Amino acid sequence: MTEQNENGDFFLKYRNETLFNDKNSIVQCLKYFDKDNDQSLDLNEFEQLLKSLFSHNGNSYQIEMAKIKAMFDFFDSNKDGKIQLIELENFWFKIIKPTLFPKNALLIVDVQNDFITGTLSLTNCPSKHNGAEIVPIINNLIDTVPFETIAYSIDWHPADHSSFIENVNNRKLAENSPIKENIKTFDSVIYEAYPNVLQILWPAHCIQGTNGAKLHADLKQVDAKTDSLGRSVIYVYKGCLSDIDSYSAFFDNCRLNETSLHNDLKKLGITDLYICGIAADVCVAYTSMDALGLNYRVIYIQDGVRGVDSDNIKKQEINLVNNGALLIKSKDVYDMVGCKDRRPELAYATFLSLARSNKV
Ligand SMILES: [Ca+2]
Ligand SMILES: [Ca+2]
Ligand SMILES: [Zn+2]
Known part of the structure; x- marks a missing residue:
């Protein structure tokens, strides 16, 4: 599941909030992963960044290329196939931050x-x-x-709770209730008061x-x-x-x-x-x-x-x-x-919810 990451745990030092929020840290990050020195991250360089970010004690998690590409494309706002500093800044605060500073x-x-x-x-x-x-x-x-x-x-x-089988005769069943007679524990009914919700009938509890x-x-x-x-x-x-x-x-x-x-x-x-x-x-x-x-x-x-x-x-x-x-x-x-173990799945879920609300 994991492989030794050649960059070690690059992000560990950024688990200091002051350092993290310093804009120069984003510049340093770009510099570090920009292996061909073109002031931007191509897909391969971005992949290396993700591997360093999503790791357990310096061992990278495997991330499917389709997911890497989806995040890359989303944060590549000007669609030039590269992540520039301003785009990395967006990724820094939207994805890296919750990864390094979960509460x-x-x-x-x-x-x-x-x-x-x-x-x-x-x-x-x-x-x-x-x-x-x-x-x-x-x-x-x-x-x-x-x-x-x-x-x-x-x-x-x-x-007198409506979820108790003992109380089933105390309320009116709705026309669309799937069961109306010989009702037993664990059956589902619909009460007139809430015609859109199935109520499973449990023994009285709690x-x-x-x-x-x-x-x-x-x-x-x-x-x-x-x-x-x-x-x-x-x-x-x-x-x-x-x-x-x-x-x-x-x-x-x-x-x-x-x-x-x-x-x-x-x-x-x-x-x-x-x-x-x-x-x-x-x-x-x-x-x-x-x-x-x-x-x-x-x-x-x-x-x-x-x-x-x-x-x-x-x-x-x-x-x-x-x-x-x-x-x-x-x-x-x-x-x-x-935060020694940082899972890509959690960041990917955050990314998907950003993508859904289209908040770039
Ligand atoms: Ca580059
Ligand atoms: Ca770009
Ligand atoms: Zn209950």
Whole structure:
């Protein structure tokens, strides 16, 4: 996957914000990679720059030529087949900057008793997963990785919530509901109040104030006041409205109401979200998709999630990758947060979102 890069880790010294923001640094960068001294980077020289930028301890990641070319063409504003200083400056601040200066948060989705040992335990779902297995993995990340922020999401339902099978007779079903009689757990219905959204019916779970809604007792809860790494802590409550469910930690399932999460992360300047928790194919997947839509760089920790249905977990993971998320293992997190390991996929996702909004 990686090869020794002939330029070593050229960009490491630019992880100093003052030096990075000095315009002379861009001049130096151009000079360094401009091997034929024509004051611009051709495609080959640009490729060498990318190989130095996207590397792990000086070993370059392979990047497909089509992707290199796509970025090259995008930043070559005057379309002369070369990247001049002014074009490199644009690349410097749009792509290199977030690569060298990510602000990282660990987002722990719904690691709550009811999903582990309670009424909606994954052990009773098709996957038969044991959610408790991820607790030591997450704790190890909390203990060892210098994230800027630790965020916990909490499914937090009123007792009359519309997602509970126990409450199915309390609301009017819509004309277009796929099932209207003999409704069972895990069936999907449509309620009249929200005619555009399928509601899966779960066993009652995570009712506000109950033991089942508490975070798993062994999960570390960082206290921002005493944390030796000085991290900030966010709690976000979701699914709090009776009539509409919320799988994502950002929005309800109709995207009518936004939680506090995006605002809190924005205030802290967070760019990168390392996402783990329960359930991989439901709340983790929905949260990750919304995070991508909000232009976060999304890193999904595969061994830090457990889910409802193994096939659906795989399907959701493919969907996330296709939308720009990076799937990694928890052992990779430390070097990535420390910026020793810089992945091209994350920058490419940023590039695609720039290209979509055509912000050159
Ligand atoms: Ca050149
Ligand atoms: Ca040009
Ligand atoms: Zn729920």
